[in-house]
Amino acid sequence: MRHRCRVHKLGKPADQRKALLRSLSTQLIRHGRVTTTKARAKAVRSQVEKMITLAKDGSLASRRQALGYIYDKQLVHALFDQVADRYGDRNGGYTRIIRTIRRRGDNAEMAIIELT
Template sequence: MRHQCRVPKLGRPTDQRKAMLRGLTTQLIREGRVTTTKARAKALRDEAERMITLAKNGSLASRRRAIGYIYDKQLVHALFDKAQDRYGDRQGGYTRIIRTVPRRGDNAEMAIIELV
């Protein structure tokens, strides 16, 4: 049963939400840190950690799944090359969320999510 296993909706339809999370994941892996709202950062954490876990696995099937999710193919190859060295001894917890000042205008809770 899926009781209380809700996906954070983030105020968007499913296709827009998935595209936004794919874009944020790509940006996080490329830049190393992203400033966004706290709710988006928490949703992004799951996707980013899933991609890093795939990269640690390193199989061809994992690489193909990551290429299907991350927008930049060269970024996927770079992630797979360095993930085992960087996160080999770590069992999850590849990202860190740091709360920052509220956004001016709508007072939304902001956060910085970064790779550890």
């Protein structure tokens, strides 16, 4: 049973899962939209929203936490510079998940996750 289990396992060990979520988060912040499976999109949503919330805070400690998670240093600085005018008045809900057609081959549910 998976009652009260908050971590999406994604069928991977913990280190691979963390690397996958970090890379998907970095790509989503860089490009604004990523096509992936629905389960991965739901898992990466919480991580990206945490990074945007850290950027809205704007403190040095928040910047260091974001630098420890996102792979690209210049991307973190750009995120902290641009997030105030883009998401300043919004409390959460920075991403949108749009379901698309199933993947050919294994029939996995696909989705597009994008920043709003």
